[in-house]
Amino acid sequence: MDIMIFLIPAAVFMGAVGLAGFFWSLRAGQYEDLEGAKHRILIDDE
Amino acid sequence: MAFVEPIEVARPDPDAFVRRDATGNDVLELLVKGAKCAACIKKIESNLLAMSGVADARLNLSTARLSVAWKPGAVQPHAITDALQRLGYAATAFDPGDVKRQADDEGRKLLRYLAVAGFAAMNIMMFSVPIWSGQGEMGEGTRTLLHWVSALIAIPASLYAAQPFFQSAWRALRIRRANMDVPISLAVLLTISVSVAETIQQGEHAYFDGITMLLFFLLIGRYLDHRLREQARTAARDLLALQVVTASRVDKNGNVSAVLARDIEVGDRLQLSAGAGVPVDGVIVDGASEFDCSMLTGETLPQTVKPGDRIFAGAINLTQPVLMRATARTQDSTLAELSRLIEAGEQSRATFVRLADRAAALYVPVVHTLAALTFLGWLLGPMLLRLAGFDIADVGARIALMNAVAVLIITCPCALGLAVPAVQVVATGRLFKRGVLVKSGNALERLAQVDTVVLDKTGTLTLGRPRLVGGVDASALQSAATLARTSRHPLSRALAEAAGSGPVASGAIERPGEGIEAVVDGVACRLGRRAFAAPLETDAPDGEAELWYAHGDAAPVRFAFVDSLRADAAQTIQALGARGITVELISGDRPAAVAVAARAAGIGDWSGGAAPGDKVDRITALRAQGRYPLMVGDGLNDAAALACAHASASPGTALEASQSASDIVIQGAALMPLVEAIDVARAAKARARENLQFSALYNLIAAPLAAAGFLTPLIAALAMSGSSMVVTLNALRLQIEGRSWTS
Numbered sequence: 010m011d012i013m014i015f016l017i018p019a020a021v022f023m024g025a026v027g028l029a030g031f032f033w034s035l036r037a038g039q040y041e042d043l044e045g046a047k048h049r050i051l052i053d054d055e
Numbered sequence: 056m057a058f059v060e061p062i063e064v065a066r067p068d069p070d071a072f073v074r075r076d077a078t079g080n081d082v083l084e085l086l087v088k089g090a091k092c093a094a095c096i097k098k099i100e101s102n103l104l105a106m107s108g109v110a111d112a113r114l115n116l117s118t119a120r121l122s123v124a125w126k127p128g129a130v131q132p133h134a135i136t137d138a139l140q141r142l143g144y145a146a147t148a149f150d151p152g153d154v155k156r157q158a159d160d161e162g163r164k165l166l167r168y169l170a171v172a173g174f175a176a177m178n179i180m181m182f183s184v185p186i187w188s189g190q191g192e193m194g195e196g197t198r199t200l201l202h203w204v205s206a207l208i209a210i211p212a213s214l215y216a217a218q219p220f221f222q223s224a225w226r227a228l229r230i231r232r233a234n235m236d237v238p239i240s241l242a243v244l245l246t247i248s249v250s251v252a253e254t255i256q257q258g259e260h261a262y263f264d265g266i267t268m269l270l271f272f273l274l275i276g277r278y279l280d281h282r283l284r285e286q287a288r289t290a291a292r293d294l295l296a297l298q299v300v301t302a303s304r305v306d307k308n309g310n311v312s313a314v315l316a317r318d319i320e321v322g323d324r325l326q327l328s329a330g331a332g333v334p335v336d337g338v339i340v341d342g343a344s345e346f347d348c349s350m351l352t353g354e355t356l357p358q359t360v361k362p363g364d365r366i367f368a369g370a371i372n373l374t375q376p377v378l379m380r381a382t383a384r385t386q387d388s389t390l391a392e393l394s395r396l397i398e399a400g401e402q403s404r405a406t407f408v409r410l411a412d413r414a415a416a417l418y419v420p421v422v423h424t425l426a427a428l429t430f431l432g433w434l435l436g437p438m439l440l441r442l443a444g445f446d447i448a449d450v451g452a453r454i455a456l457m458n459a460v461a462v463l464i465i466t467c468p469c470a471l472g473l474a475v476p477a478v479q480v481v482a483t484g485r486l487f488k489r490g491v492l493v494k495s496g497n498a499l500e501r502l503a504q505v506d507t508v509v510l511d512k513t514g515t516l517t518l519g520r521p522r523l524v525g526g527v528d529a530s531a532l533q534s535a536a537t538l539a540r541t542s543r544h545p546l547s548r549a550l551a552e553a554a555g556s557g558p559v560a561s562g563a564i565e566r567p568g569e570g571i572e573a574v575v576d577g578v579a580c581r582l583g584r585r586a587f588a589a590p591l592e593t594d595a596p597d598g599e600a601e602l603w604y605a606h607g608d609a610a611p612v613r614f615a616f617v618d619s620l621r622a623d624a625a626q627t628i629q630a631l632g633a634r635g636i637t638v639e640l641i642s643g644d645r646p647a648a649v650a651v652a653a654r655a656a657g658i659g660d661w662s663g664g665a666a667p668g669d670k671v672d673r674i675t676a677l678r679a680q681g682r683y684p685l686m687v688g689d690g691l692n693d694a695a696a697l698a699c700a701h702a703s704a705s706p707g708t709a710l711e712a713s714q715s716a717s718d719i720v721i722q723g724a725a726l727m728p729l730v731e732a733i734d735v736a737r738a739a740k741a742r743a744r745e746n747l748q749f750s751a752l753y754n755l756i757a758a759p760l761a762a763a764g765f766l767t768p769l770i771a772a773l774a775m776s777g778s779s780m781v782v783t784l785n786a787l788r789l790q791i792e793g794r795s796w797t798s
Contacts, residue, residue, distance in 0.1 A: 013197075017204055020181055028174040035166055045116030048093035 068313035069132035069148035071301040080110050080124040083132055085146040087121045087139065090114060098142055106130060106138065118289060121146065150315060165281055168216040169274040175212030176267040179205045183264040187769045195257055202254040202261045209263035210247060216270045217243045219277060233419045234412050239273065241423075242266075242463045249460040252453075260457065262464055265771045269464075272779050276473045279480045280496070286487060302327075302334040305378065316368075316385050323381045329543050333370045335381045339363065342377035343567040345544060346370040349513050351691050354644055356600055357545065359568025369691050369710055373543055375567050409497055410740070411475040414747050422466045422758075429762040430459035454764070461761040464771055466754050473779055474746035477786035482739035485790060490707075490722035491732050498718030500743075501702040502736035504683045508631055508729075509674065509696070511688035512642035512652050515706060516624050518724070521545055521600055521616035523553035531612040535604040538563055538571045538582040546602050547571070547582070549616055570602075578607040589613075599648070617651055624656045627726040634733065641665050641673055643692050670696035687729065689713055704729060735789070742789055746782040753778045 034040070069083060076082045090099060096114050099121065103112035108129025114121045123135055132148070139146040182201040186193065217240065224236035243266055250261040303326040304314045311326060316334035319325070324340065327333065333346070345357040348370045357373055360366060366379060433455035437447045479496035486493055493499055513519050536554030539547040541563040560580070563573035570583010581588040581604070588603035589611030600616040621627075628638050639660045642649045646663030653661035665673075670686075674696050677684040686693065686700035689709035697703035697716040705713045707722040714720050721728050757774055760766060 013200070017182075021178060021204070021208065024174050024178045028170055031170045032167065035163060035170075040163075040166070042115040042117045045096060045114065048096055048116060051093040052097045 068301045068303070069136050070313040071315045071318075072148040072150055073132055075127070076124065078124075079127070081127050081130075082122060082124045083135060083148060084150070085121045085123065085136070085139070085148050087114065087119050088145045090116065090119065090144060095144075099139065099144065102138060102142060103135065106134065162278075162281055162285060165219065165274065165278045168219060169271070169278055171212050172216035172267055172271040172274050175208050175216070176264070176271045178208055179264045179267055183768065183772075198259070199254065199257045202250075202263070205261065205263040206251055206254050209267050210251070213243055213247060213266055213270055216267075216274060220270075220273070232412070233415055235415045235418075237415070238419050238422060238463070238466075239269075243270070245460050246464055249456060253457070256453070258453075258457075260768055262460075262768050262771060265464055265768055265775065268772060269775055272473065272776070276476045276480075280476045302331075319381050319384060321381055321384060325379050325381060326376065327372045327379055328376045329372055329374055331372050333366050333368055333372065333379070335368050335385050336365070336383040337379040337381045338365055340378045340380050342375055344375040344377045345373045345567050347373055347545070349519055349690065354513075361567075373545065374565060409475075410500055410743055410747070414475075422463070422754075425466075425758055425762065426459045426462045429462050430455050432762070433458050433764070458762060458764045458766075461764070461766040461771070462758055465757045465761040465766055465774060474750055474782045475743045477783050478739050478743045478746060478789065481786045481789045482735050486719075486728075486732055486735055489728050489731055491728045492720040492722070493732070494718050494720075498702060499736045499739055501683075502685065502718065502733060503740040505636065505685040505702055505733060505736075507637045507639065507677055507682045507684045509639045509641055509670075509677070509684050509686050509700070510658070511670075511686075511690065511693050512640060512644055512649055513618065514689040514708065515687055515693075516640065516656055516726070517618040517620050517652055520619060521549045522619040523549050524599065524615040524617055527614055528612060531604060531606070532614075533557060534575070534580070534606055535582050535602075535612070535614070537575060538573050538580060538604075539602075541565065541573075542571055546600060546614075546616055550582075550602060550614055575606075580607070581605045599651070618648065620652060620655050621724060621726050623725050623727045627730055628657050630727070630730045631733075634730070636733070639673075641670055643667070643690075667692040667695055671699055674700045685733075704732070738789055742786055746785055749781060749785070750778065 039046070069085075073081050073083050087099065090096065096116065099114050100112045103109050103123055106125075109123060109125045111124040112121065121139075136146050136148065182205050186198055186201055189198075220236040220239045220243070223234065224240040227234040227237060246262045246266045250263055250266075253259075253261050301313050301315055302319060303311045304319070305311050305324045305326050319335050325334065325337070327344075329344070339360050339362050341362060343359070343361040345359050346366060347357050348354060348367070351367055351369050358370075360377070365382075368385065433450055434452060437449050440447050476496065479499055482499055483493040483496070493502075510516050532550070532554050536551050537558050537560040539550040539554070540557070540559045542548070542565050544565075560573040560575050563571050565571045566583070566587070568584075569587040570581060572579070572581045572583075574580070582602060585592055585601070585603050588605045592603065592611055592613070600618075602614045602616070603611050604614065605611045631638050637660070638658050639662075640649065640653045640656070640658045641662050642652075643665050644663055649661055649663030653659075662669075662673075670688075670693060674684050674686060678699075678701065683701040686697050686703045687705065688694075688697055688703075689705050690713060691710055693705075694710075694713045694716045697705065697713055702719075703717045704719045704721060705717040707714075707720055709717070709720070719732055721732075753774070757766075760770075
């Protein structure tokens with residue numbers, strides 16, 4: 010069961026990365042305009 | 056409502072809304088109508104960015120708001136609205152204020168709590184599943200290690216994520232009330248403490264998974280609830296932003312500049328063009344004109360004003376430009392007195408107790424007593440049984456406490472906490488799509504109880520716009536219309552509308568309060584009030600609004616007008632009657648005009664000439680009779696009655712004071728959504744009741760199991776998520792049922 014010493018921190022770390030990513034996206038204003046975001050991907054930037 | 060259609064009211068001057076941002080750019084916020092796809096975004100943004108000097112243009116499609124920034128002086132605000140107009144989008148400048156920002160902060164905070172609870176729930180579940188599935192095979196050391204890891208995640212995460220519940224529970228306890236958040240908070244704190252104690256003693260059962268999952272579920276409900284209310288609030292604010300009044304201030308040198316109404320000081324001289332709303336109370340300094348005061352009094356016919364006359368905020372200038380002097384600031388204008396009345400009315404409403412809180416008041420003491428009895432029972436039970444001759448050993452305080460906490464966890468109002476909000480979220484969401492903005496779940500519950508509807512006439516039951524009564528001579532109509540087409544007066548406009556398009560009399564002169572005169576083909580013609588156009592005629596008895604037309608020496612012709620009802624008014628009254636709701640009409644307009652409208656709409660019970668105080672008295676009398684009145688109105692004269700009624704509604708064209716005093720705001724020209732609102736409110740109440748009954752049933756089964764010591768963390772997790780799903784699914788039924796009356 011020694012493997013748990015690596016597995017548990019790895020699992021928690023990955024979860025924390027996901028949480029940090031969510032916080033970042035929240036702060037970056039990515040939830041401000043959910044409607045517009047799906048349309049903007051269709052706009053070509055020359 | 057006003058005689059003048061919103062589109063014809065002078066649009067607010069965008070100059071007044073320009074703000075300087077932190078980077079030194081000028082910023083203008085606009086509400087853009089009609090943008091809904093990628094092409095719109097691209098067209099608007101690229102066209103604006105192509106204008107020289109524009110630094111940034113960003114359209115938010117969800118809120119239909121466009122923010123444009125430019126270097127000071129580089130662009131005229133008018134050029135931006137004109138450019139949008141050319142692109143085919145109607146844009147109105149508005150003042151975002153600081154309200155929006157605050158509300159957004161709350162939503163973001165809830166999302167953060169939700170994310171933390173979700174992260175904790177998922178990670179802990181990863182450690183709990185091995186414990187559950189390794190039952191009997193997993194060593195005690197490994198299990199305790201997993202418990203410790205869970206504890207390290209659960210303790211900070213749940214203390215952080217449960218903050219909304221702690222705060223709300225604390226607020227309720229401070230005023231000696233118990234709401235649903237009290238048992239939730241207690242369960243969170245007790246579960247965490249007991250689970251930690253259990254972990255320290257290397258015990259078998261820890262509920263870290265259950266408590267984080269519980270918080271995750273509850274926060275989902277909270278967030279959805281918040282988002283819908285936010286949506287309704289934003290939409291209501293947009294409606295108001297569209298009718299924000301700007302004014303043209305004239306300084307000592309005669310220069311005119313655009314200002315926001317709230318920036319007007321006492322003594323400022325303001326230019327009011329035809330079609331402009333009066334921003335603050337004041338006195339006419341120069342010019343004479345006619346004002347539509349229907350918002351203030353309910354009176355449909357315009358009032359004539361001359362220098363020295365007082366005018367009040369909310370009136371609309373109809374015919375000639377005038378100069379006024381402000382005698383009060385916006386916050387001190389007629390509205391101030393009114394907001395005191397509104398406050399007094401809202402206090403009488405504060406006695407209403409929400410369904411969920413009524414359930415909580417019953418539920419909290421029962422559950423807490425049960426938990427206490429469980430603890431005492433396990434602690435003292437064996438001793439009592441020994442006294443009775445049975446051979447039973449003590450189980451100890453630890454087991455007793457574990458079982459008591461198990462009762463608290465299993466009965467923790469996951470389903471109960473979701474039962475009512477889930478229903479209200481679905482109900483308000485459905486009404487929102489139909490153009491009905493519901494301000495709160497509380498409002499929905501009150502709406503469900505309504506048994507009497509009190510309607511205002513002008514602008515509520517009617518469109519607030521006169522229509523020519525038929526049966527007039529066609530040639531006289533065409534001839535009179537040449538004069539009428541030169542005027543903005545509501546009766547002239549109604550006459551011109553009835554006549555269709557045609558020639559316009561040249562050199563027509565409009566005399567405020569009198570009428571229009573012109574020489575057509577060498578014949579002197581007059582159109583206007585009786586004293587002006589036909590002084591020899593006698594007063595007509597029917598009390599209808601009228602215009603007289605004199606063509607040379609020919610006998611004068613009379614045109615009568617009625618205020619046209621909303622298209623579905625009669626249908627709405629009938630639908631309300633079919634639901635067992637009594638309808639009354641009470642208006643500040645002349646009794647004769649009210650009688651006509653009441654007859655046309657099919658309302659038997661009406662009264663006219665009512666002062667704002669009379670409306671309040673009527674509502675108070677109805678409440679004293681034990682009835683639940685719904686007041687529907689739009690004007691300033693309705694605001695106090697709206698605030699003191701059991702529930703209240705106003706059309707989207709209503710003045711700000713009325714909209715803020717109302718529980719629901721109905722957009723569009725139809726009245727029928729009012730009936731749907733009542734239907735949905737009633738259905739929502741039934742669903743909420745079912746959910747509460749289901750929760751009660753669930754607790755009746757689960758609580759005894761927990762008290763008897765049969766509960767394991769696995770069962771707790773299954774029971775909680777299962778019951779939450781049942782109540783959510785039941786709430787979703789509202790989405791589909793009872794749609795037959797439309798389409």
